[in-house]
Amino acid sequence: MINSKEVIELTKKYITNHYNPLSIVISRGKGVWVEDPEGNRYIDMLGTYSASSFGHKHPKIIKAIKKQLDNIALVSNAFYNDQLCLFAEKLAKLTNKDMIVPMNTGSEAVDTAIKCARRWAYDIKKVPQDEAEIIVCENNFHGRNITQCSFSTDDSAKKGFGPFTPGFKIIPYDDIEALKSAISSKTAAFLVETIQCVAGVFIPKPGYLKEAFNYCKKNHILFIDDEVQTGFGRTGKLFACDWDNVKPDIYIFGKFLGGGILPISAIVGNKNILQVFTPGSHGSTFAGNPLASSIALASLEILEEEQFVKRSYELGNYFIKRLREIKNSNIKEIRGKGLVIGIEFYTEARSYCDRLINNGVLCKDTRGKTIRFLPPLIITKDELDWAIKRIIDTLSE
Ligand SMILES: *Cc1c(COP(=O)(O)O)cnc(C)c1O
Numbered sequence: 001m002i003n004s005k006e007v008i009e010l011t012k013k014y015i016t017n018h019y020n021p022l023s024i025v026i027s028r029g030k031g032v033w034v035e036d037p038e039g040n041r042y043i044d045m046l047g048t049y050s051a052s053s054f055g056h057k058h059p060k061i062i063k064a065i066k067k068q069l070d071n072i073a074l075v076s077n078a079f080y081n082d083q084l085c086l087f088a089e090k091l092a093k094l095t096n097k098d099m100i101v102p103m104n105t106g107s108e109a110v111d112t113a114i115k116c117a118r119r120w121a122y123d124i125k126k127v128p129q130d131e132a133e134i135i136v137c138e139n140n141f142h143g144r145n146i147t148q149c150s151f152s153t154d155d156s157a158k159k160g161f162g163p164f165t166p167g168f169k170i171i172p173y174d175d176i177e178a179l180k181s182a183i184s185s186k187t188a189a190f191l192v193e194t195i196q197c198v199a200g201v202f203i204p205k206p207g208y209l210k211e212a213f214n215y216c217k218k219n220h221i222l223f224i225d226d227e228v229q230t231g232f233g234r235t236g237k238l239f240a241c242d243w244d245n246v247k248p249d250i251y252i253f254g255k256f257l258g259g260g261i262l263p264i265s266a267i268v269g270n271k272n273i274l275q276v277f278t279p280g281s282h283g284s285t286f287a288g289n290p291l292a293s294s295i296a297l298a299s300l301e302i303l304e305e306e307q308f309v310k311r312s313y314e315l316g317n318y319f320i321k322r323l324r325e326i327k328n329s330n331i332k333e334i335r336g337k338g339l340v341i342g343i344e345f346y347t348e349a350r351s352y353c354d355r356l357i358n359n360g361v362l363c364k365d366t367r368g369k370t371i372r373f374l375p376p377l378i379i380t381k382d383e384l385d386w387a388i389k390r391i392i393d394t395l396s397e
Contacts, residue, residue, distance in 0.1 A: 003037050022350075022364065024357050029056030032379050034362065043387045045363045047374040050197075050229045050340070051255035054302060055376035061259040064298035065291065073291040077283055083293035090300045091268060094238075095251055098271040102264065102288035106228035106254030107143025109265035112282065113191065113224050113250050114147060116267065118167075119276040121188035125220055132188040137173040141198035142191065142226055154367065174204040176211050183215075189222035189250075194240035197229045200370035201335045201342030209244040216249075222273065228254035228265070229340070232303055233377055236313030236338030243337070249273055259299040260376075264292035308377045312338040315384055319373070322388045326395045332369075339377060342370045343395070352395060359390045 002010075004025040011021075024042070028035040032055050034044050047053065054061060068083065075081045088100045101116070103109045114134060121132035134151075142148045149157055150164030158164075169187075171178040173196060183190075194209060196202040216223040225248035230240035232253075237243055239251070250273065254265035267274070286292070303309075316338040323334050323343060332344045345352070349365035356363050356371075366372045375384070 001037060007037070022353055022357055024362070031055040031057075032376050032383050040360075042357065042360050042362045043375075043383060045361055045373045045375045045387055045391075047376045048260065049255065050234055050374045051258055052260035053232065053234065053256045053308075053377045054260055054299065055378045056260055058260065058302065058378070060302050061261060061295060061298050064259075064294050065261060068291050068294035071290070074286070074289045076285065077287065081288070081290045081293070083290040083297065084288040087288075087293040087297040087300070088266075090297055091253075091266060094300060094304075095268045096247070097251070097268045099274050100266045100268045101274060101277060101282070102266045102293070103284055104263045104265060104286050104292075105143070106226075106252070106265050107145045107148060108284060108287075109228065109252045109254055109267050110142045110191075110226060111145055111147060113189075113226075113252050113267045115282060116250065116269070116274060116276055117189035117191075117222050117224060119281075120222060120273050121186075123276055124272075125188065127186050127188060131186050133167055133169055133184065133186045134188055135169045135171060135179065135182050135190045137192055137196070138170055139173060139196055139199040139202070140191075140193060141196070142193075143228075173199075173202065174208050176208060176215070179212055180215060183219055183221060187219070187221050189224050190216050191224045191226065193226045193230070194243070194246075195230050195235060195337060195340065197340055197372065197374075198366055200344055200367055201340055201372055203335060203337055207244065209241060209246045213244075213246045213248070222249040224248060224250040224252065226252045228252055229374075232256040232299075233309040233312045234338055234340055234374070236309065236316050238309055240337070257296040257299055258292065259295040261295050262292055264288075264296045266296075312377050315339060315379065315381065316341065318381075319384060319388065323391065326392055328395050328397050330397075331395070336373075339373070339375055339379075341373045342366070343373075344370045355394050356391065359394050361387050361390045361394070 007025045025036050026034045027037045118132045121127040136151045138153045147165040149161050151168035152158045169182050171182045213223045225241050250269040257264045320336050335342050349371045
């Protein structure tokens with residue numbers, strides 16, 4: 001069997017270094033636990049950036065995938081399949097919307113929402129052709145495709161990749177006046193994260209999203225909520241926008257839907273908006289394939305059957321409270337909601353991650369100075385305590 005040292009050497013030789021991974025190799029996993037090739041165990045407090053909300057190898061997901069593999073995995077969108085419709089129905093009912101557009105990755109779903117908003121602006125709102133504007137926020141993270149790079153404000157994600165897609169206005173996050181002064185008769189949509197997770201877990205003031213939503217409504221602008229990371233219980237509500245009682249025009253989902261197994265994403269909205277997609281206007285070979293759909297359906301069923309949303313809220317509050325016990329003058333702030341939690345330092349956070357990994361806790365820094373924890377929602381209190389003890393020991397001075 002290939003050992004950790006060999007894996008790292010081969011990876012460095014044959015794969016570009018656009019991730020600069022921490023020095024740990026993972027070869028097995030179950031629940032919240034993962035193992036390296038040498039058999040060392042770690043608790044997964046990153047949870048694949050919220051894509052492994054049910055941990056690794058959740059038995060119900062594995063059962064669903066095996067069953068579907070015995071039927072069929074892939075059917076092109078030239079034909080109907082018997083899994084996508086069931087997943088779509090479940091997701092539409094859960095969000096109380098009419099319909100969905102399935103895609104594969106979060107980035108693709110964001111692209112889909114942008115295409116939808118632009119076409120809606122021309123067809124319905126009657127914005128002059130090719131003049132639609134979409135408002136986004138500073139420090140956003142909406143993915144890595146060229147359009148999302150175009151409106152990123154993170155230089156490392158953007159530099160050298162121009163020319164960029166036009167049609168975006170960038171305003172400060174959590175600033176309602178900035179939104180009000182940015183809109184014009186050509187504004188199609190406001191695209192926003194309900195919590196800026198990648199930026200370092202920034203939570204807007206209570207009421208901001210509601211006010212933004214109301215302002216968009218009044219001005220006939222679509223409110224597009226990127227819940228790729230925050231959706232499905234992660235923040236202690238079903239969706240992060242529920243904290244502000246907002247029902248966005250378009251939800252964007254990803255990560256969670258793949259059940260910790262494979263990519264599947266979707267946008268969700270009402271028919272009067274989503275129906276701008278007419279035959280031939282959009283698509284992807286793998287989008288809505290039966291295997292991915294069966295996993296997404298199983299994920300939503302598990303979420304419904306068990307009390308994950310409530311648990312996420314309670315365990316998250318407990319986790320934050322315990323983290324505040326850490327005595328370290330280099331900690332600037334601890335922020336979080338449910339089980340998305342960040343510790344911001346005054347200096348780079350990466351060396352803390354190295355030390356946490358040495359003590360059995362997997363985590364990752366984001367944008368330099370913040371460690372972001374997104375443990376699987378299935379984590380038990382005992383497992384969380386196991387992690388907390390090590391985090392406190394490692395980060396205390
Ligand atoms: C991860 C993420 C994306 C992009 O999803 P990919 O599947 O990596 O393309 C978009 N928006 C948010 C908020 C995300 O967290």
